[in-house]
Amino acid sequence: MGRATILRRACLWTFTMLALLFIFLPSTYLLLISLEPSELEVIPRGFSDFSLKWYIRLFHQERLSGAIRESVMVGLLTAGITSFLSLLSGMSYRKLRKKSYFLGLLIFPIFVPGIIGALSLAVFFRLIHIRSSMYTVVLGHVLYALPYAVIVTLVSFSGLKEGFIEAARDLGASGLRAFKDIIFPLTRGGIVGAALFGFLLSLNEFIRAYFLSGYQETLSIYMFGQMKGGANPSIYALAGFILSVSIFLVLIALIYYSFIRYPSRTLS
């Protein structure tokens, strides 16, 4: 390796690390500040000063628990529907001739700006006399998460060889049996991934929920209202709480994916 190459590499390393710092420093700093017991906007001095005081106060707020319940329900429904629709997409995608049209259709919502997707769906529901409720938020969130979930699912389906299914069918397996014993075990990673995308994206989504929700607000809407009101320690705790939940779920997913066995790799 020449000196120029080494220098270039060192520069790129530093550059990438700076970018990561830029992306992660603010949230990390917020998490630390949320643990400071006084009302000052500072990082606790030492480990003994860390306190969950503001977090505990959080749970005395009536409005917050309603918002959490709503967000969890919306998230679970979004996860279920997104994962089911992604599975169906994966199943039909492998039998399609003109694959790119179908893929283009499923992925295009990615390219629609969030606020326009939200307001167009809101007026559409108004047109067909569907009142805003938890379910309208769920539909908006499925639309938002589906493109990403489909990509994850299709990646896992690409490990599924048509020959495996044909072999099962030739050996007398019914369609259902082939699905249960061949297709599902091989694509489970993608289907679970689709559900996870659905839940996490829904939990943290704001603008669609804002336009589509009824009387009951979601966690993001509640938090946004608080943030616009101005900074105070309980907002840091609230933000820290929602960050921690997402980080926890991402870690669970990471553990799940590092332990999952990929039968398709051993077979092919």
Next chain:
Amino acid sequence: MKDIRKSNVLKSKDRILFFIQLLPPALFVIILGALPLVLIMIWSFWEPTAYWIKPNLTIAAYDKFFTLERYITFLKTLRVSFTVTFLALIIGYPIAYFIRKIVNEKYRNVLLFTFIIPFFLSYIVRVFSLRLILGRYGVINNVLMWIGLISEPLEGLLFSEIAVHIGLLSSYLPFMIFPIVLSIERVGESTIEASQDLGATFFHTLTRVIIPLTKPGIFAGCIFVFVSSLGSTVEWDLLGGVGEFSTPQMLESLMTALKFPSAFAISTMILAITMGALLLGFKYARIAELFETLE
């Protein structure tokens, strides 16, 4: 083998099953994703009533866009989105190159995963937390004062257009990196070696070989960052100053004021820009190539 598959498809029972699997996701996206967009495009030419709209062909909403000087805000939002896209590209490209071509496989996945994580975290929280960095008593001011570069905290870092730029950049930088990583992956090692064997310097290989071949990724990333910046309210709401007003915020207030055709007209223009960029991307930058790995 081929015959078997053909006869399978022809079996009517399988065929019905195929449509049962195909239709729900396709109809879901067509009815809830595409149809509402077509409707608001049509409705932007209708006439407003007290609470809703009525069918009548008029360009009043577009006329107001110019006479009420809404276009000034629109142009400002476009400018900010352009700048953010450009910055994301010059920051994101080297990172994508680094991740795909320089880092070894073990760290590559870790790095890729690290850049995905923000996608799963609340964007409201991430944008809000920038206030702690940019504010009067924030990290940047503290560090600069500690080094001694400034003696008074800098005003105007937060609640300004600069803050909005920084917020949008931190929200959407990962979306620039991923498509470019995907397209760099498609440039074979042998192509790069061939160029080097022919005596090209690193710079020449980069500008004459790698960048032209990764056009699909560059285009996809740019469209994505641009469109997302154009439709983001949170960054403007939480980081922009009192005087800062953007198109998404305008859409929000028009909707609250029940001025539907005006909101639809602005949405139609944003959609037209988006569709135009996508068409260009598919036609001249072969964006579709990025998805070939899924087939």
